[in-house]
Amino acid sequence: MSNFKMANPVIATAPASRTRVVILSNDNHYALRMIARLGDSELFHIEHLDSLNSLMTRLRKQTVDIIMAEIHANQVDSLMLPCWVSEMNTSGRLCSIPHIVWTAQSVPGPLTTEPDTGNEHDWQESLNGISTTALASHARLAEAAGVHVEIVGESDPIQLPQVLEKLAGTGHPRPQSAQPEKLENLIGEDDVVTVLATGEGLRVVLQPQYDLTSRRVVGAEALVRWRHPRYGEVPPSILIPLVNQLGLDLLLFSYIEKSVIEILGTLDRHGLDIPIAINASARTLCAAGLATRLADKMLKAGLPPRRLKIELTEEMAADNELALSASITALRAKGFKVSLDDFGAGAATLALLARIPFDEMKIDGSLVRAVGQSSQSSEIISGIVGLARLFNLNLVTEGIEDAASIELLSRLGCRTGQGFALARPLERDAFVDMLLP
Template identity: 65%
Template sequence: MSDRLSGIDFFNVEYVDSLSSLRLREQPIDIIIAEIHADQADSLMLPCWLRELSASGRLRRIPHIIWTVLNDAPDSTTSQVAGIEHDRMEVINGISSIALASHTRLTRASGIRVEIVAENHPTQLLRVLEKFACTEHPAPPQSQSDRLELMLSEDEVVSAIATGSDLRVVLQPQYDLASCRMVGAEALIRWRHPHHGDIPLTILIPMVDRLGLDLLLFSYIEKTVIEILVALDRLGIAIPIAINASARTLCAAGLAARLAAKMHKAGLPTRRLKIELTEQMTSDNELALSASIMALRAKGFLISLGDFSAGAATLALLARIPFDEMKIDEKSVRAAGQFPQSSEIVSGIVSLARFFNLNLVAGGIEDSASIELLNRLGCSTGQGFALAHPLEQNDFLNLVAR
């Protein structure tokens, strides 16, 4: 490889014995060429290292990566290994081609450009080098969260939550995937800052939790949702609406009794209000969380485990605490339509829901192919942009009425 690079005069080539010798912080590097091998984990970890340096502001630009493999196969086979499609598993330099393809896809999805070339195909290497020489480098990610958090004062957040100023609740419809009939909705909070516009939930919710305003925000959403449920009841429509709540919110003293009293006062059955446990905060006291969920279910409220994935923590929670429903997280739904392994995971979650006798909702459905796939896998309910975007309250009521 060194001999082939020495003949390329449009690059300033620097050789290092190990990736730790790279002086990425001192000078910008356009392309990093590293051999992929089971005994050289540094090459596989290179994208993670670049992302960490970039996120910390220590890179002027993110280099492109060329991974080299020892392969006697023609160029087309190497392209398959690079992560698009392949039908059979091979072992390349001690690494499964399927695992390498998956790692390559994840690297590209993270914003780093990477290609795989065979060391004994110099023309292929030259083509990739020429391609990368004319390809812009991805800019180091600028965290919108960090920028907005610096601009937002805690007093502004406290004032907005305490007064409800510039807050509103929108509704994300949920549909039966076979009949396209609306069967429920999820309530989502929105805060339109007078100067910064709509504040993303990824910024608002952590600040609310940090400031201890989660129960106050829940009360605002709960009041609005009950009003919407009353309006639906007048239309003769009985569908549940879900409210997101952290474990800390659910463990608030007297929550079940207070919610039940408000629903009874509004003349509504408690089953119309669904509580969706988010994973934004975990309860330090699982016993208290279990008691709170049991109290809510005893009052007739439906409890959903939100953003369910196949992780050990959520599986353990599902095994120890009774729920009425679980929602497949958006990443799992998105991946199911792209990778066979991911669709198998979703199929396993469907079987798990049946075993525990739980209703199952898929979140983040973005295309019609995902609707068909989920239907085929046995998930009958879903939400996402392919079905409907979050709607303002009047638009939601008009849609339901039609």
Template identity: 50%
Template structure:
């Protein structure tokens, strides 16, 4: 795998070890971590050795493989909890779980044999596994670990961006536990400074990542993203920022800020006679805000922009308990001429159900499958299946998280026509994005 991101020195102070009994896996972990400026202290192959190592060595992060033949990663939270409770560990390391992703149909027992049940409704048909364990079971286990004070991240695969975000979260956790680095608790920091950032714009940046037709490399769209640079902690990863925004009830405010800057970019492109749709992420809670579709349409009409240029990407970070109301809200948005996309297809337990029961114009394949496509046949089969499904449902398809140039022809052969990721273009500041799109348009017309 070719990585297209690196953050030198940012993680240099982190103490990281890896936990896997497989030498090839340990080597892969070390390569990725070294690329990101982290030098793993050691690789450990068993849980008992981890215990002895932690007694004598401070560790901030343990990256471990989930594998059906080894339960060390699953048992690790219990070990850390025990060592912390008996006073052996003052600071509990963060745990990053990773492993091969596969998907399978559920099986039932008939006369002692396991048979795939083809009669299962489509939205329950596929089950997602990591290292032989269902992802839903891993998520439940991770929730219990977090409730016990053990920070666990599920990194579907050790890819560049996911690992960067998780390491940044570990840096924040480390700073929280170090009173010399900051006198406030992270919770008070988050509430005070997230509110300040969203109400004043201080430290916020709005960046845009182009989406390309994979075969021609023509720009066919973009996604608007928000970044927050904290004055002490630096770039705060979305995996940390978004839960704080949602917990504080600021999701609609954040959407409105991203929407405002997106409209400004659209107007600048309009002056160059460039018309490409730009996607903005929105949770189900935001989409279900009363008169959401009316307000969006009014803003677009006031700006003199067709509604088809603004795409709403439904995220799963804040699920809507009333699926009927969510369906009505999405239908109202589409009735106004907006496109609606299902973000991160394949993650979370509800995506199949959402796709089966609600109407969309597009779905985006989660980057964990895309990053694996060159290495694992299971990922290729899943992506090919998703592409066929999208065609049957008359949905556009976007492959996210393309980090390796060599996977682009393969993705195209599997049925992905459009994609985004670091191998194509990184997220850009507004001026750089406008310049990039304008130059691309000129070169495509010549």
């Protein structure tokens, strides 16, 4: 029989050739059943731990290849396993990222994180008191977080060993390393004030937008990048909240706007009519005289306003929706196109669409990334496509990260998209060179 220890948190050394399996359960009978299912295989080194705390200690100190646990309405620890593993990985406390195998008394077939093919609805509605649909979704979320989950029937004498043997030959993602201190704690307010005052280290890059059918570039989104002299590249997820917190959002917008108008001028001289979008919070859009100032700058550059698109983000809500409506109406009256960014990320975007007219909306990347994973996600995208047609809005799909999604989104009616599967953000010169014949 395989090397097996009952409810013993002490770390045992296993031969390097064996796959380390930990059974997590406070039920000794369950652990005994599992070891019986595996028979006398010399492939596995099996250990039984009876609590999450013991398991977390184990994961910090030594590699675990597979964690087995019973999926049951009364076994909450099993459902929490992917969360704990993901959290430990994020904080850099894992030796390795284990695979997770949930077992139930009877499962018609292995439940995986593959996209929904419709078979889930033919299964029994629950496994040990937990909805199979919810389990499928939970497994897919775990997969997205970097934790692979399989669900198998423990009573099948063949299925469980086969799944474990398959996982034994499957590699593990590299765990994250612990960081001495988070970057957001190292960047100070003085750093942000200085970079906005001088512009040193700031630059604008362009995320191309494509016609998904012809793969022709039809637009771009301007994104800000900041290279700190000491800490290197600072992501927008750190910079933008600090800018908003300090009330310097209009100053950053002005920097990006100036750069984009220069890029639009370069494109115009080459005979390229490509619109570029700039992100702006509601507070930025409500700044007094913004529409007039932008129109004057475009006129001075000899450019039509329609080439500069404004994307309203949800980063900061408007204090006065009436003022936001007036600002958007003024921008559109001057000839600028106004886009509603991150549609589907929250209820606020739908409420704004119902009350304020826009020219375009962008489907949030989180919805797009889920489009191939379940039929519900595809139906949501189809519904948004229909909504865009109803309101006569241009629709841009962002966050496209794999080639398969491009074809699927096209079939669902999405015509324009952006994302890493199409092109990563480009430096301004590289963007212009890409468009030149």
